[in-house]
Amino acid sequence: MSELMARRGSPPAVDLDFEGGGDEARHWLDTAYGxxxxLTGRMGAVSHHRRDHGGVAFDQLRIDSPVDFDSxxxxxxxxxxxLHGAIEYSRxxxxxxxxxxxxxxxxxWDxxxxxxxxxxxxxxxxxxxEVLTAAVEDVVPDYPWEHISFTSFVPRTPEAGARWRATVxxxxxxxxxxxxxxAxxxxxxxxxxxxxxxxPNNVLDGTPGRELQRDARDATPSAVLRAQRxxxxxxxxxxxxxxxxxxxRVTPRALQYAFRRHLGCTPMAYVRRVRLDLVRQSLRDGSALTVSDGAARFGFYNPGRFATEYRRVFEENPSETLHRAGG
Structure with missing residues (x-):
């Protein structure tokens, strides 16, 4: 992975903000995307804002005139x-x-x-x-990054596209x-x-049947117990x-099968449930002085989602737990 990241790198700046046009805008965009x-065309007003989070970055880019690119x-x-207008890509x-x-x-990539x-x-x-490879390892351990490929560049279904946009x-x-x-x-x-x-990609869509059979066989209660411990x-x-x-000592897919078969949830849902319980303990025993402190300690970075999950599980707000413990 170190050689991969040395070659591939990350977006070259942590935060970027640009307003301009013409040759200045052309140079800026070449720099921003490495x-x-x-770019050819008049290059009228260009607005570009990036927030880079290390491995993942979100950009807002507006170009208000016709432009062609051959990158x-x-x-x-x-x-x-x-968000507005239309854009065409050819590969x-x-x-x-x-x-x-x-x-x-x-x-x-290439x-x-x-x-x-x-x-x-x-x-x-x-x-x-690096980020994509970490996700792939959850599905197929030790999958070589250079073999990851996409068989289509548009979402599998309209629903898949909607899920992507809602997540982002x-x-x-x-x-x-x-x-x-x-977090x-x-x-x-x-x-x-x-x-x-x-x-669509060759990671999720190319698993041989014999591997699926092996994973189903390994999805045992003992695998769940080892994971819980x-x-x-x-x-x-x-x-x-x-x-x-x-x-x-099982594949990620076998572990998914095991948890769904024997506990009716995913391994990561179980992790979140354990962490919710630990946040509650920290609020009750005083080791967390604030709700934010307790939530952050166990990886809950979205306050709204955390509060919703907490209420669903414990039937009270985390602030109520904290107040009752201090009362």
């Missing part, structure tokens, strides 16, 4: 959600055109592309190879920072999994499905 876009490959995957003999409300996997737009506003989500809407508003590594790792993998579920031994660490599966 490659030569070869070299970018060093990361870029998913484009069209080899495949051309995808998307307008308001559409989504397309525009670029990534995939040059060309296209045009008549003036548009888009939200670009960039995902590094939520995550772009409250993505955890690098100072919260547990940051979980959020990054969630986005990687959502990308794999959104666009491991989760409960380190709930405040960055636990991915791949990490838990390795500790249990």
């Amino acid at each position: 490659t030569t876009l070869r 070299d490959a970018m060093p990361f995957l870029v998913v484009v959600d069209v 080899g003999d495949v051309t995808d055109r998307r307008h308001d409300g559409g989504t397309v996997l525009a670029a990534g 995939m040059p592309f060309a296209g045009r737009g008549e003036g548009y506003e888009v939200r670009n989500t960039t995902i590094t190879a 809407d939520q995550m772009s508003a409250s993505f955890p920072g690098l100072d919260a590594p547990l 940051h790792g979980e959020a990054s993998r969630l986005l990687g999994h959502t990308l794999l579920q959104t666009f 491991f989760i409960e031994s380190c709930p405040d660490q960055d636990l991915s499905l791949a990490v838990i599966a390795r500790a249990c």
